[in-house]
Amino acid sequence: MVMNRKRREYARHSAKVTRGPRWKALRLQALDRDGWQCVQCGTRKGLEVDHIEPVRDRPDLAFELTNLQCLCGRCHARKTRIEVGHKPLPPERARWRDLLREMQRNPNESEEMQCWTL
Numbered sequence: 001m002v003m004n005r006k007r008r009e010y011a012r013h014s015a016k017v018t019r020g021p022r023w024k025a026l027r028l029q030a031l032d033r034d035g036w037q038c039v040q041c042g043t044r045k046g047l048e049v050d051h052i053e054p055v056r057d058r059p060d061l062a063f064e065l066t067n068l069q070c071l072c073g074r075c076h077a078r079k080t081r082i083e084v085g086h087k088p089l090p091p092e093r094a095r096w097r098d099l100l101r102e103m104q105r106n107p108n109e110s111e112e113m114q115c116w117t118l
């Protein structure tokens, strides 16, 4: 995937923060606080610690625990995409995607799903 200029800019700003030893400790605190799961979808895989207010906009909050949240790679990528001005998925596509994800999580409920579509 080609990163556009704006996105690279964001990455550069947060890299200044996330390279330091101070970040390592803070990152663990954030993971602990959020129970080592993604605050959006609840997965425990591929966790990343995200700045709620991007470092680029609020460098003063870069080491503020309250400005951090645990996100999985997927939710994080979606948030970054919105921040750099890409459109989020249109609502009907997002709903469909959530539905599919829900089905994968609860395979026993697929019967119920069929009733809906009839």
Ligand SMILES: [Zn+2]
Pocket: 038, 039, 040, 041, 042, 043, 071, 072, 073, 074, 075, 076
């Ligand atoms: Zn997630």
